[in-house]
Amino acid sequence: MTTSDELELVSATKSFGGWLKRYKHHSKVLGCEMIFAIYLPPAAEEQDVPLLWWLSGLTCTDENFMQKAGAHGTAAELGLAIVCPDTSPRGTDLPGEHDSYDFGSGAGFYVNATEAPWNRHFRMYDYVTEELPALVARHFPLNGQQSISGHSMGGHGALVCALKNPERYASVSAFAPIANPTQCPWGEKALGGYLGDDRETWKEWDACELIATGAPAPAEIKVDQGEADNFYQDGQLRPEALEAACKQAGVPLTLRMLPGYDHSYFFIASFIDDHLRYHAHHLRSG
Numbered sequence: 001m002t003t004s005d006e007l008e009l010v011s012a013t014k015s016f017g018g019w020l021k022r023y024k025h026h027s028k029v030l031g032c033e034m035i036f037a038i039y040l041p042p043a044a045e046e047q048d049v050p051l052l053w054w055l056s057g058l059t060c061t062d063e064n065f066m067q068k069a070g071a072h073g074t075a076a077e078l079g080l081a082i083v084c085p086d087t088s089p090r091g092t093d094l095p096g097e098h099d100s101y102d103f104g105s106g107a108g109f110y111v112n113a114t115e116a117p118w119n120r121h122f123r124m125y126d127y128v129t130e131e132l133p134a135l136v137a138r139h140f141p142l143n144g145q146q147s148i149s150g151h152s153m154g155g156h157g158a159l160v161c162a163l164k165n166p167e168r169y170a171s172v173s174a175f176a177p178i179a180n181p182t183q184c185p186w187g188e189k190a191l192g193g194y195l196g197d198d199r200e201t202w203k204e205w206d207a208c209e210l211i212a213t214g215a216p217a218p219a220e221i222k223v224d225q226g227e228a229d230n231f232y233q234d235g236q237l238r239p240e241a242l243e244a245a246c247k248q249a250g251v252p253l254t255l256r257m258l259p260g261y262d263h264s265y266f267f268i269a270s271f272i273d274d275h276l277r278y279h280a281h282h283l284r285s286g
């Protein structure tokens with residue numbers, strides 16, 4: 001087992017002149033061993049660089065984005081580091097943790113659970129906003145400038161992290177986020193399980209609710225949504241609710257509805273360059 005400030009290198013792979021590295025560490029917040037991935041652009045060999053957080057979706061680990069999004073070339077060009085955390089605590093084996101793809105392992109929803117037994121380990125919000133940022137700041141050549149993005153459950157996570165901490169991130173974007181989790185089946189299952197039956201307590205983990213109560217965004221929010229996404233068509237994502245909440249509150253949002261694209265990493269790979277350039281712009285001017 002590693003101690004809280006030790007990193008164990010799992011793998012190192014050269015990519016576009018930079019390095020994709022995976023590390024194992026002990027998380028005090030989650031009470032288990034975790035793996036995260038970091039892409040360090042070539043510029044990180046000479047200077048401290050800005051950082052983009054990528055939060056992945058249901059069933060993902062630290063690996064999906066790094067292997068499928070095709071982000072390394074543009075991140076290398078822009079001098080942007082990228083960190084991908086895992087999507088839940090691992091190896092805790094709570095009763096029922098592995099029974100479904102949308103709750104428990106691979107489905108931490110970036111909240112701090114309050115219901116037993118989940119509250120012992122499932123504190124992914126604190127992990128991605130406190131423990132892991134402090135850890136990577138100590139170990140890598142980062143200049144302190146940060147932005148955040150994510151997909152689906154991770155898009156929800158990115159929006160919530162940014163709306164709760166607008167001073168910490170220069171910008172926020174999302175691909176097909178679960179934008180209104182208090183009002184969709186995925187969110188009702190996860191928030192009910194992790195937080196209990198009182199739906200009032202769910203609202204602080206819902207981007208639309210946060211915006212409605214006056215939470216400011218760090219910059220104009222950028223969201224891409226595929227129109228052929230089956231989860232969108234099934235009402236899991238609700239970008240229209242995000243658009244309405246932003247309009248009502250005067251929060252700037254650029255929402256693109258993209259014909260023909262589904263929920264997969266082919267959609268993400270098609271538009272990741274736009275998102276990286278949007279974040280690099282805000283990180284430079286931040």
Ligand SMILES: N[C@@H](CCC(=O)N[C@@H](CSC=O)C(=O)NCC(=O)O)C(=O)O
Pocket residue numbers: 056057058059060064068101151152153154263264265
């Ligand atoms: N039945 C599918 C559902 C899981 C899925 O589609 N996961 C998406 C994220 S969905 C919302 O958070 C994903 O990113 N999958 C990983 C990938 O590499 O595509 C299943 O079990 O895969």
